[in-house]
Amino acid sequence: MTHDLVLHCAGREVARYLVGPGLPARLSPRPYLHPVTTLGGIHVTEARPVDHPHHLGVSVAVPDVEGVNFWGGRSFVRGRGSTELDNHGVQEHTAFPHRGPDGCVEELRWLRRGAELLRERRTIAPVPLTDQAWALDFTYALTNTSGHALTVGSPATNGRPGAGYGGFFWRAPKEPAAPAVFSPDAEGELLAHGARADWLALAGQGWTLVFAGITEETRRDPWFVRAGEYPGVGSSLAAVQRLAVEPGETVVRRIVTVVADGRLDRGDADTLARKAVTA
Template sequence: MTAQFTVQHTLGERIALSVEGDSRVEVLSYVYRPDPEPYESRKPYAHPVRTLGGRLVSGYRPNDHRWHKGLQMTASHLSEQNFWGGNSYIHGRGYQRIPERVGWMRHDGFPTLDAAGDRVTVAEDLTWINNGGQEWARERRTLTAHSADPVAGSWALDWSIHLTNVRGEPLRFGSPTTAGREMAGYTGLQWRGPRDFTGARVLTPAGVGTDQDTMGAPAAEAPWLALSSAHDDVDAHSTLVFAHAPENLGPGAVHPSHWFVRAEPVPVVAFSWAFFEEFELPPGESFDYRYRVLVADGAWDVPEVERALAGHRW
């Protein structure tokens, strides 16, 4: 039997989800208030994210990349604007501080907040705005928390995006790699882990590997990957599983996805939708992606990951 979620909404600030077990654990805080620093690309994010055992599995404003904030939707290269945050990669010049390239995402409202006990669904409307104040895209974002299982020690978060171009001309989605930097294809939904996850084990359907083995791997060949690591301070491990919905990998997807993954020097995973090649979204057109993140206590192996994923229908 799955555990129940409780929801606390602090208006104008955040939505917090907790799970009742031996003790009450806040497993997710979704923060939608505007960030104070425009250079970090102000946008909503999920942090802290915790396991059912209370282990922290997200990082916030680390000293190496202040714009990394838990789990957040990003676009590192979008028609010469930066919705990732921080420095922008310019071919031949490297990473440059260009504040006028950094856009942001405005929270417009929550049309749905359905707290149904063992399943919570939050739908959010957002607008993507370039640095000059022009509205470029409308987004309907949906987060669904479900399958909190104290026996398995895990819970699931589904994150979907429906994005529509309202700019009036094509939006070009790319990455540092499409701009000329090899194997730096980060963009899309991005997770930053806590420092405990530095050097984490990387698992895929092919087995245990390294971040370099998996960097740039096509999602069609590896529809999921996981990072597992020991924590500081406590004798415990946690595992994060990142998975694509089946439609992300089929012919209906706007563009093929690849994995961006690092365990060293910092723990980062991104569901990159434009790793090696740009794609365009014409005016008035939309695209959709759905993702799943399993948050688990313990050092899972490949069979455990695959059993857990098979137990959760899309």
């Protein structure tokens, strides 16, 4: 039985949510959204690309939960660098309290060899904005059910400067030219990466994504940005230091992403981001 879900907005199919994709262990199996499209039908996600096979459209991916890799691929080990380890976890779907073309509420377990570290409640909903734009509203709540304190880390906290990825992550399609990157007060990958901003835009060939944190905690997380090497944007849980999660404690993050046809300028991106946040 498949649990995959098709999402609609403004009467059009805009995303598929793959719940049980049957991935190999090395990719840290997890649910993900792909393809995600603009209302005009342009694909704005990529899954399992040659450059990073563990990049899976839109997902929640964390490279280090108490040493367990929920990101996929190699792990960064202090003093050794990127290293192949048998440390991959899996996000296991358990239930859909709600599911339909208007979105879903999902319950998951984050497991390592059958042992549960975290339990997650995830909410995904498409939101109409204009004739040329819609928004993906994505919330995840991670509760420490391990019975002991956990910490969440990243390659940056393990010794690789600038690699503070982990959390909500969107892999966009790689095109002949790198996408433009800008925020309300910054231009380019170099200035946007690692910075905090109300929103961050990635603009490719005929499409623009505008990412905005909703909650106060989410807005405090820096943006992880790649454009030249590959196009991807994430909201970082542990960009500089490890995030401690006590037993029974819940970490909640909410990101709304505008998905627009065309290349938006800063003014249009700001207008749509504000509309998405208040929709």
